[in-house]
Amino acid sequence: MKLEYVLYGFGLLFCIAGIGYLAAEYVKYLSDIGKIVSLLLTVGLFTFLGKYFEGLGW
């Protein structure tokens, strides 16, 4: 495995962790309805992404 891919992996991991942290901080200020809709949209986001990558043959 090339070293570049390992670095890409680290970069991606840090990006996801950063966005996750910001979202966890910001979610405190959302209303209950906003939290539920955001959760449903997050589930939808990962489901559709999964279907997309499945279609690509991953």
Add this chain to the structure above:
Amino acid sequence: MAVKHKNLYLYLALACFLGIIIIFIFDGYMGVYDTLIIKAGEYEEEIEADEWTQRDGGFSTTAVNWGEKAFFSYKVDNRRFSSYTADIEVSLWHEQEKVYDIMAQPISVASFDSTELEWVLDMAELVPDSVGPDQVYEFTVVIKMGEIERSLRVRVSSERYAPKRAMEIPEPSR
């Protein structure tokens, strides 16, 4: 067709992501926000709505110099599609006992509008004569607005403007 179908899932995922961002921006902006501004001497302190929740036990602290007046301004910002009505009670507490009510009045704020309440506390009148300027005196201002309760601990002392002591210049050694 297969390519279009594959892209459809990608577009749906992007739509979900955009939806989350829009909710974060919109829902984070909407609501009723209260801001307390304290002016004392040369200082001005602003405590915004989210700061109250971050501070320990919902308490916030400010310092006022001995004998000064503190000017309070409480701003209620209604960022909702309906008007906001509540009873506001501001009271002064010392050692868990209410000293007196500063004000009690109903407010009604129209949609996407704001209102401001102001009051002044004179430290010269508030602090008992038995407490000297070299001592620290503390009291709490409690603001109740509907279900929201804010507590501000006010610390009265002469530390803020303590004049700098003249430095003693050592005599030159011979």
